[in-house]
Amino acid sequence: MNKRVGNQTVRLESKPRIISTATIVGPKEGEGPLRDYFDTILQDDLNGEDSYEKAEKSLLYSVITAAIKKANLKEQDINYLFSGDLLNQIISSNYAARDVDIPFIGLYGACSTMAESLGLASMIVDGGFANHAVASTSSHFSSAERQFRAPLEMGSQRPPCAQWTVTGSGAAVVGTEGNFPYVTYVTNGKVKDYGIKDANNMGAAMAPAAVDTIKQHFMDTGRTPDDYDLIATGDLGKIGRKITAELIKDYGYNMDNIYIDCGEEIYDAEKQGVNAGGSGCGCSAVVACGYIYKNLLSGNIKKALLISTGALMSPTASYQGESIPGIAHAVAIEFGGDKNE
Amino acid sequence: MNKRVGNQTVRLESKPRIISTATIVGPKEGEGPLRDYFDTILQDDLNGEDSYEKAEKSLLYSVITAAIKKANLKEQDINYLFSGDLLNQIISSNYAARDVDIPFIGLYGACSTMAESLGLASMIVDGGFANHAVASTSSHFSSAERQFRAPLEMGSQRPPCAQWTVTGSGAAVVGTEGNFPYVTYVTNGKVKDYGIKDANNMGAAMAPAAVDTIKQHFMDTGRTPDDYDLIATGDLGKIGRKITAELIKDYGYNMDNIYIDCGEEIYDAEKQGVNAGGSGCGCSAVVACGYIYKNLLSGNIKKALLISTGALMSPTASYQGESIPGIAHAVAIEFGGDKNE
Known part of the structure; x- marks a missing residue:
């Protein structure tokens, strides 16, 4: 099939x-x-x-x-x-x-x-x-x-x-079994590179990859942001999140009310002195396995789209003059009935 | 299913x-x-x-x-x-x-x-x-x-x-289609570590992982070495190949006549001064995609088992006193009718 x-x-x-x-x-x-x-x-x-x-x-x-x-x-x-x-x-x-x-x-x-x-x-x-x-x-x-x-x-x-x-x-x-949140769609991303070379500006390097995967997910599934209670990118931080929220509008999708970035949520940026927010593989991992999963389990949200975002940064490649490519993969996780369907 | x-x-x-x-x-x-x-x-x-x-x-x-x-x-x-x-x-x-x-x-x-x-x-x-x-x-x-x-x-x-x-x-x-060599079984391996710490002795680090995956493949499928025309490990070299050929006998399997190692085959060790043989991801890649695939296509062999072997070596982990774990994954590739079945 x-x-x-x-x-x-x-x-x-x-x-x-x-x-x-x-x-x-x-x-x-x-x-x-x-x-x-x-x-x-x-x-x-x-x-x-x-x-x-x-x-x-x-x-x-x-x-x-x-x-x-x-x-x-x-x-x-x-x-x-x-x-x-x-x-x-x-x-x-x-x-x-x-x-x-x-x-x-x-x-x-x-x-x-x-x-x-x-x-x-x-x-x-x-x-x-x-x-x-x-x-x-x-x-x-x-x-x-x-x-x-x-x-x-x-x-x-x-x-x-x-x-x-x-x-x-x-x-x-x-x-395969049990009454638990379940995965309905997976959208794997392509490697995108818009020429960012600053290892201290990962959010900007990853945002285009996030946008590409999110709009592709909507186009492929026919879904829109309205179909989700929560859309969470992995670790764009506050700068990358803003870029993503704006860029996705160019494709006709407005995620404003339901869109968070795990890296922005995990810290209180001002109090905790983390500048633009959190990053790292662990960021979307603990937010997805903690915050998102538990909110699905409790029924607070019914449909979530997780888009983990990767800056494919390499000191060796950077020394050799390369820019930093990004990639984003999306997984739709749902529980407890349909929101719009 | x-x-x-x-x-x-x-x-x-x-x-x-x-x-x-x-x-x-x-x-x-x-x-x-x-x-x-x-x-x-x-x-x-x-x-x-x-x-x-x-x-x-x-x-x-x-x-x-x-x-x-x-x-x-x-x-x-x-x-x-x-x-x-x-x-x-x-x-x-x-x-x-x-x-x-x-x-x-x-x-x-x-x-x-x-x-x-x-x-x-x-x-x-x-x-x-x-x-x-x-x-x-x-x-x-x-x-x-x-x-x-x-x-x-x-x-x-x-x-x-x-x-x-x-x-x-x-x-x-x-x-999905066409008259080409096809994959029938995949056996993914576990990480095995027998305490080798020498980054110049990868064959010995990987051999136990190869043996573990090969014997598991035979046990799971009910196949034996007789079912294959060629069994090829990835890059154990001549030392690792010898260890593997002997260790697998402890499980009752004799691969002597059909077992090669890609790392041993790819060079003429004596003439080319490569010591124990070839290694690297590219070793089993070019031997599998070149030698094995073309011999399947031409009908010289009908059933091959490729076991690519990885030494999960890390300079950072080695500096911190760790040994080098190994892993091996096996893929059965076949073409043109059954040998024993």
Whole structure:
């Protein structure tokens, strides 16, 4: 059966369920406006490890195993683990995968990884290839800063458009049965590049990719912003969110009343000194697996569109004069009846 | 319909076809025993670019577009591009994807990427999510050496167990129709770690993962080595191949007469001074898309099992005392009737 809808979208008729999620965040994220939606808030962002990289891996491992436990499943019940992260060679994911007994599909989508992994897990379950699959990702402020920008010890000043990498990790277990929020559509994005070269202006680098995927999702499905209670981009921050909200209007879609950006919501930017907002794979992961999932479960919202956005930034490519391409993947998650249909 | 077979394998009843492949290799690979199976042999491994990273991207872009053209398709006909590579943030794949108009799923599986991408592309086509999908990967000796080991200018001596990263790239177009080799089973592997810490002994790090996936494939499918005309691991080299051939016997399987390693085949180790053989994502990519695919097409072999093997090596993790985990994914490719069934 052909499941394609329009140019870039697939419809998942079997409605693969997100039967559980788990989230963990660092102390800073635990002081932000969404703190009540996270399962675990760390007191110390090293989480008892002796490096930030090992700490990030421990976060990811903890949510993968917690989500499986919440779903009343065992590792053997999970047929695939889809995971990726920001670190070179996705070491958080590789080493977390080493510690669980689950076939592993490693991904790299930068900060688009939550929607990339959730979309793939949902398709694989919908296609009958898995009874259960886990989608997950992580990021850590301190491991990301020293890899992508400068060692924290340098104390570099951050420009107003800079974003703050979220310390956090989220995981979701996708399965075939039960009364849980379910995935209906997946729209995978193309790589878009509008020539941004500033590693401190990720929101602007990612916004065109977000717009491209969102308008394609609407065109493919025939849906409009009115069909959704919530549309959430991953980590554009306040600057990228404004760009996206305006650019999408050129295609005739007005998302003003229902559109949030996970990176803008996760911090109180002024009080917490995070400039343009949060970023990192963990940003849309903990907001999707925490805030959005729990609001779907409780019936506060019925249809959500998650668009995780990735800046495909590379120090090596930047040194060689390249601009920063972006990508965005969208997943429609719904629960409890139709809003407009 | 549930497509699961045993613990870790899926059966693709629709037999997704590999309707075309394309390969390109560097000058050294073009002097090796398999040279006649590659579409393009570079005279200069910079391929007209001003960095090895840009050269690698140009190789990957060239095989993606060549494979699409050989299939008599256009970029718009391809629903997904699955690609990954060895470079940090998979820049070869990201920048190649930027230059094509295809939704992109970024992967990181180190040198397991050819089977990882081909397996996913085949499942996505089999599941009705795509009419056509491209699976691809690349590696480049000079970009890999300076990222993972030492700058070439240092002239470091290479121990006998060291392998030589293949400069090359391969792509395959998977579709639903036509009389072409097809994928019947995909067995995705778990991350295995037996404590190897030597970045110059990748074969030994990967061999246990290869053995785990191969024996699981046999157990899940009920097949034995006799069911295959060719079993090919990705890039274990001569040391890893020997370990694998012996370890698999502990599970009661003897592969002696039909088992090759792509990394051992691609060079004449003694003449070409490559020590234990070839490695890199491009190794199993060009051998699978070149040698194996063409031998299937010509009827020389009817059933092949490709097991691409990845050493999930990270300089950062190594500096922090970690060992090197391995992973292996297997894809069964067949054409022209059954051998034993």
